[in-house]
Amino acid sequence: MSTIADLRTLYRLTVAPVRGRTHAERMESFYHQQAGDYDSFRERLLPGRRELVQQLPLREGAVWVDLGGGTGANLEFVRDLVPKLSKVYVVDLAPSLLEQTRQRCERNGWTNVEAIAADATRFELPIQADVVTCSYSLTMIPDWFAAVDRAIELLKPGGVFGAVDFFVSRKHPEIGYAKHSWFTRTFWPTWFAFDNVHLHPDHVRYLHRHFECRRFLEFTTRLPYMPFARVPWYLFVGRKA
Numbered sequence: 210m211s212t213i214a215d216l217r218t219l220y221r222l223t224v225a226p227v228r229g230r231t232h233a234e235r236m237e238s239f240y241h242q243q244a245g246d247y248d249s250f251r252e253r254l255l256p257g258r259r260e261l262v263q264q265l266p267l268r269e270g271a272v273w274v275d276l277g278g279g280t281g282a283n284l285e286f287v288r289d290l291v292p293k294l295s296k297v298y299v300v301d302l303a304p305s306l307l308e309q310t311r312q313r314c315e316r317n318g319w320t321n322v323e324a325i326a327a328d329a330t331r332f333e334l335p336i337q338a339d340v341v342t343c344s345y346s347l348t349m350i351p352d353w354f355a356a357v358d359r360a361i362e363l364l365k366p367g368g369v370f371g372a373v374d375f376f377v378s379r380k381h382p383e384i385g386y387a388k389h390s391w392f393t394r395t396f397w398p399t400w401f402a403f404d405n406v407h408l409h410p411d412h413v414r415y416l417h418r419h420f421e422c423r424r425f426l427e428f429t430t431r432l433p434y435m436p437f438a439r440v441p442w443y444l445f446v447g448r449k450a
């Protein structure tokens with residue numbers, strides 16, 4: 210972590226224009242200048258990824274698909290397990306982030322990991338997965354519901370889906386779920402939308418509707434260099450029936 214690297218990333222997050230006619234072009238435009246600094250800044254920006262990955266049934270021989278997996282940072286949270294898995298697919302639209310995944314695999318000698326440039330809403334596999342994850346990617350996928358539907362298709366019966374992401378509650382959430390203030394429901398979606406990150410009040414309901422919920426937790430966190438307010442995030446683990 211260095212201040213210069215943080216300043217570079219902050220410039221990309223808050224000032225630099227994101228260009229591109231397609232979603233894939235916009236993703237690469239956003240990420241290509243920050244790919245090398247991605248992990249150190251996101252370690253502080255994106256909470257809960259380690260907690261999510263470490264509670265998934267990633268047993269010997271398992272197949273794991275990480276949709277919107279970026280630099281493959283999630284693999285580090287179970288690094289000793291990775292070589293024992295049958296196959297890991299890190300699927301992303303940004304080639305510069307996938308290049309970081311490839312370098313990570315080379316450094317670690319992981320030969321069973323594939324970094325694949327593909328759209329998470331259309332990604333297909335000839336085999337079924339034991340685990341599919343989306344960490345902070347659903348908010349960046351315009352058709353996030355299609356990515357969840359795809360995850361269901363990719364999973365074998367009894368397979369497990371795990372997600373962690375920022376979100377906002379509905380104005381009137383179900384009883385027992387967090388209810389966020391007007392400020393939270395208005396400010397954060399507007400703020401994040403600048404970077405094409407769309408906080409949504411329907412993720413939580415959609416995930417509960419499509420998986421047997423095994424774990425659902427709601428939190429708030431402070432963002433680096435923004436001490437004045439807390440942004441909500443959730444962790445979800447569910448089983449395909």
Ligand SMILES: C[S@@+](CC[C@H](N)C(=O)[O-])C[C@H]1O[C@@H](n2cnc3c(N)ncnc32)[C@H](O)[C@@H]1O
Pocket residue numbers: 236251255258276277278279280282283300301302303306327328329330343344345346349350351
């Ligand atoms: C905030 S990053 C999270 C990356 C990684 N999961 C992590 O936790 O560090 C969101 C990722 O979703 C990817 N993404 C956005 N839309 C996508 C799509 N339709 N298909 C695949 N990946 C997508 C972006 O390129 C980016 O790498």
